Amino acid sequence: MIEPRKTPPPVPLLGAGDIRRLAAELNLRPTKTLGQNFVIDGNTIRRIVASAQLGAFETVLEVGPGLGSLTLGLLDAAERVVAVEIDPVLAAKLPATVASWRPERTEALDVVLADAMRVTHLPRQPTALVANLPYNVAVPVVLNLLERFPTLRSGLVMVQDEVADRLAAVPGSKIYGVPSVKAAWYSSMEKAGTVGMNVFWPAPKIASGLVRFTRREPPATTASRTEVFAVIDAAFAQRRKTLRAALAGWAGSPVLAEQALRRAGIDPTARGEVLGITAYARIAEAKAAATTAG
Structure with missing residues (x-):
């Protein structure tokens, strides 16, 4: 046995x-x-x-x-x-x-x-x-x-x-x-x-x-981590507002916020809670590109 x-x-x-x-x-x-x-x-x-x-x-x-x-x-x-x-x-x-x-x-x-x-x-x-x-x-x-x-x-x-x-x-x-x-x-x-x-x-x-x-690797973007995190902080500081309104202070005005969002392919009437990290990187990159071009 x-x-x-x-x-x-x-x-x-x-x-x-x-x-x-x-x-x-x-x-x-x-x-x-x-x-x-x-x-x-x-x-x-x-x-x-x-x-x-x-x-x-x-x-x-x-x-x-x-x-x-x-x-x-x-x-x-x-x-x-x-x-x-x-x-x-x-x-x-x-x-x-x-x-x-x-x-x-x-x-x-x-x-x-x-x-x-x-x-x-x-x-x-x-x-x-x-x-x-x-x-x-x-x-x-x-x-x-x-x-x-x-x-x-x-x-x-x-x-x-x-x-x-x-x-x-x-x-x-x-x-x-x-x-x-x-x-x-x-x-x-x-x-x-x-x-x-x-x-x-x-x-x-x-x-x-x-x-x-x-x-994992961060999103492929020309924006820095600091720039991306600044967008995130702004978006959730007023999470009930649309991104156009919530990012107005970060961008300089509601109009500039909308321009950056549209350039990034994001609906300005959306709210921050629906976006993933890649989308936030695109927004930061869009603003940086606009600043450079200006």
Whole structure:
């Protein structure tokens, strides 16, 4: 008789008791300002890592590793982890936690004490971004990192569920807006699931969402990213108005806005929520061409 193959037990990850013990050692009280909600459930960590679809040779950028819950899971799946942490106490503790829980992987971790909104240099070029991001800065952090580190080819971020929906929204939907369009400049984004509140300590008051992205080339255009993003900001500043009216200030007048829109092949009576990133690039390019010609 052939005995059934035994499944090896999962590699241990930090649980609720471990997280609270580490926090007590550091005399740490999670702050809302830094968006410190630590994952205390190992199965959630495994789910996040699996959803990120990491290759064995990835160098993963993790923003806000906190007490190391996700860091350990990422070290199990990827070749290296570069962890960017703004809190000096947490940044100093992370290597010791990894040494205790994954002693064979200590050399695979780089810890960078920095604000992810301002970091310009990393010790290694990251190929993937996987992070549990603070709700209040999630969108600007994602956009900033995609802009600063072109080697980021894919990733998965956990954000406020509503933000996850907006990042993955498509033109024409009610929640489509500035985050949706700007994210599309860099990548395709899709919702990869939701995460309940009870897997965090302290528990947030709202659910979280997982967003997976794959980088792609921006639209072919002679307009710069800054010029295209200026059109997007103007269009959604008054999203209930037609593009002719909403872009009047950006173009210089309603007449000039209409001229740019028609030159770009866009109906001036349309609203910004129906346009994709390529259309916004055409509008920016049309205005730049008109300025040059003038």
